[in-house]
Amino acid sequence: MDHPKQENSRRRFLQLAATAAPAAVAMAVAPNAAAEVVNEAPKSRGLRDTEHTRKYFESARF
Numbered sequence: 001m002d003h004p005k006q007e008n009s010r011r012r013f014l015q016l017a018a019t020a021a022p023a024a025v026a027m028a029v030a031p032n033a034a035a036e037v038v039n040e041a042p043k044s045r046g047l048r049d050t051e052h053t054r055k056y057f058e059s060a061r062f
Helices: 004-040 051-060
Strands: none
Touching: none
16 A cells, blocks of 8 residues: 655755756856856956936936
8 A cells, every 4th residue: 555645755855956966967067157257357447438328317316
């Protein structure tokens, strides 16, 4: 005689195992990929003083 509670817990365990394995691989690979992207980002020199930015600041004043 099968016990429904045991059957549900087995199913739940298999579902978690099926999703945990790819998630573990992604966590192992993701930090390295993110570090490469951050290193390739161009260095910002700050906000440029252009006509467009001056008009924006004038319109934003209260």
